[in-house]
Amino acid sequence: MNQADTLTIAGRSFTSRLLVGTGKYKDFEQTRQAIDASGAEIVTVAIRRTNIGQNAGEPNLLDFLPLSQFTILPNTAGCYTAQDAVRTLRLARELLDGHDLVKLEVLGDKDNLFPNMPATLEAARTLVSDGFKVMVYCTDDPIQCRMLEDIGCVAIMPLASLIGSGMGILNPWNLRLVIDQSKVPVLVDAGVGTASDAAVAMELGCDAILMNTAIAGAKNPVLMASAMNKAVQAGREAFLAGRVPRKFYSADPSSPTEGLIQSKA
Amino acid sequence: MNQADTLTIAGRSFTSRLLVGTGKYKDFEQTRQAIDASGAEIVTVAIRRTNIGQNAGEPNLLDFLPLSQFTILPNTAGCYTAQDAVRTLRLARELLDGHDLVKLEVLGDKDNLFPNMPATLEAARTLVSDGFKVMVYCTDDPIQCRMLEDIGCVAIMPLASLIGSGMGILNPWNLRLVIDQSKVPVLVDAGVGTASDAAVAMELGCDAILMNTAIAGAKNPVLMASAMNKAVQAGREAFLAGRVPRKFYSADPSSPTEGLIQSKA
């Protein structure tokens, strides 16, 4: 693939289209090994759960994932109000010396971790005004995704299915509406369960994918990280290569039958 | 992935789990470029359509895909009777100096290219008696797949969907029945349309995949070949890594909800 195929978020370019989380690993050592196998350049960190300096004397994730090598993306996992999310990201910005690229998520329910969209819209407005570059976890509702883009978010990150569910891409059609209309990158965030899910998302035209549980929760996380690395590249290349049309059978008298969904390519 | 993960067919070991065809390319030059990008070591050739020496004076595929570098797998595409298929493979064996690893396909209908199983079973018996190592294109019927294995076929190759359709894995359940019972390698042959289809097949536990149209018919065949190379590896690694269980939502009171299908891992 030519070298020009980079992912650009808020003016920064990346080669890898796989972003990974840091939760649920055995220890920071395994976290690092898996991230290396994934090829990820952007690593997201739940500020309320992971020590990146706020808890002096405890192991610091940044010792394993140095800022010189990785773009750390603070996130607001565990926040259920706009206020909590904003406060959390301001703390992260301090801890990271003014780093302003963040991932916003405001959850609406402790059982299903579905996003609270009104609170997400509210927090996004505050954070953008406050100078943050906001990548935003959201539903696959194209209207509210456009509102987030209009507010100034730098990336739209709809869920494919519930956080940690591994259920894959439940509604590729809504995802397509979001991809088709967005001028900023669209990343699937949440729900990927295995390599083919990642490939499907990329074939639909997503710009990148963020995942955590699918890797950290696999029986062999490091091998799954390698699988995901390849699957994201495979899906991206397939998207760019232009797949054959689906056709029920060669002598089918009707026009080519389209299967579940087409990519936008 | 450790180096022990090789594909063994009829006693020969291969690193790549992607087998490719040679039809529908612009010319032998593009065929070679795509095959290089695919990483395939086994390349199948339709003896009735492609010159591997039987037509003196015409371009010879083997000049582009030398036997020193590739395992050539003669196939019987275009044969509609057991007799035709047997005759075709005997010709191939002569042309290839006794090469005995072949792919049998006997078709049942010119419009949909579905296999004719009674004729396939008949041809398989003859060919096995005649010393061939028979890889066999077939339906996903587990009973007849077992008959083919009992006859002595060295690989079972059920269709995922119709040849050239790009419809993907239409019945993963039947495929699972075949995979679960087979002692010889099971390869999906026919129907893969894009990278995620290949990943899905490998995640189900297939040993390898054979494809042609999905690569040769893409807008950019060489890039798609690269995508398929990565997708097959991704699917294989995901299969070995052991995916997270699907779970509708974290607080779901029922046991983990299984989605469409699980791999046998």
Next chain:
Amino acid sequence: MNQADTLTIAGRSFTSRLLVGTGKYKDFEQTRQAIDASGAEIVTVAIRRTNIGQNAGEPNLLDFLPLSQFTILPNTAGCYTAQDAVRTLRLARELLDGHDLVKLEVLGDKDNLFPNMPATLEAARTLVSDGFKVMVYCTDDPIQCRMLEDIGCVAIMPLASLIGSGMGILNPWNLRLVIDQSKVPVLVDAGVGTASDAAVAMELGCDAILMNTAIAGAKNPVLMASAMNKAVQAGREAFLAGRVPRKFYSADPSSPTEGLIQSKA
């Protein structure tokens, strides 16, 4: 089925669980024939498009669907702001002598007719305060569906897929989250394409279905209305009867394999 299985919305009970629209028919005569075949007792009317008295001298739908026989449900199809929707339903209440059961929809995009949820929430608050009994068209986002219920809406009506698309139930999982949490009736509104879609929605545990295009746009609308009438009853009865568990095969060593989704029964 016993007679106690009635649908209760805002204190009124209905035998039929199929609600139908009145758009896209050839004329009011065909509208009436199709509605009779559907068995619907509640009929929704787009106040901005259909004359129920506001345009004196033109044919009046109520002459074909008398208020003595049908519960007319005014809706706000074509409204893109909360203000427009509220104004439209106040007009309807006047025209219908104080009738207060209404269907709210506020759209977000002229191309895909997806609901605008922030505007929908705003209009719902106003209308409930104003004494309306609000049935509300919305996304399948369980968080915002709960907000609508908390505001006091009397029925939650998530789309199954885009209005007029006939694409069926695209995300049964989200629908299940909404059904499982709701104390007021949940109706699928929009997206049903054929009889099996209606049955699927009812089997998931929906209380009723509202449709228009699937009937009015069929080649034979009256026959399709009859099909939908039966399909809704079939799905409801199947839901109440308790389907057999899905099981991959009888000797499957694993626990019963669940297919796409289960009903809540």
Next chain:
Amino acid sequence: MNQADTLTIAGRSFTSRLLVGTGKYKDFEQTRQAIDASGAEIVTVAIRRTNIGQNAGEPNLLDFLPLSQFTILPNTAGCYTAQDAVRTLRLARELLDGHDLVKLEVLGDKDNLFPNMPATLEAARTLVSDGFKVMVYCTDDPIQCRMLEDIGCVAIMPLASLIGSGMGILNPWNLRLVIDQSKVPVLVDAGVGTASDAAVAMELGCDAILMNTAIAGAKNPVLMASAMNKAVQAGREAFLAGRVPRKFYSADPSSPTEGLIQSKA
């Protein structure tokens, strides 16, 4: 629906398109109640498991389902060879005074109950020569389905999924190939789990459906029988009514997007 829409098998016409089995009920009383609710006119009986007179002194199914009211269709459930199946149906013909309409099934595996197609073809040839009117359980392989039709079978009955699995229509595409080519009625036999599955099969263009476990295994068999009765009618009417085309969204610039599969209508 007009009265001309009858199902004709081997020259006999039926109003109901739902055929039911008699296994797995609590007792013959419940069997009869469920069959009445199903509206079935043709009832299939496993001769090796159910007494229709061969075991004098035991309860006789025909006392509950008199031949004057029902067309009894003897079947060969539990037969694993052509010989067994032929012998069983000859016994049935004797018991039923020359009744020659039968359902042939020859199974290939005790675990998954998949049909053994070579043995099925062999038994079909013998039975047709012997004057039977053979309705035949088979795979969804269009080539072998055509062979069965060419032999002279009066109805082709492909499985939708494994017997007793309740998995629904796993491969609607193969089913469509069979439906499109067949001149005799095509019935889905095996795999239906709930009402929507039955509707889907009819919408694809099946002529009728045979089921047993989906009714007998439901928590409330009689209510499920009623559901299936309505679902089969709903699916048939929807097929005849001509559904709206699927269309991703109204402003979709591409031609109407086709979803999973279309009916042949």
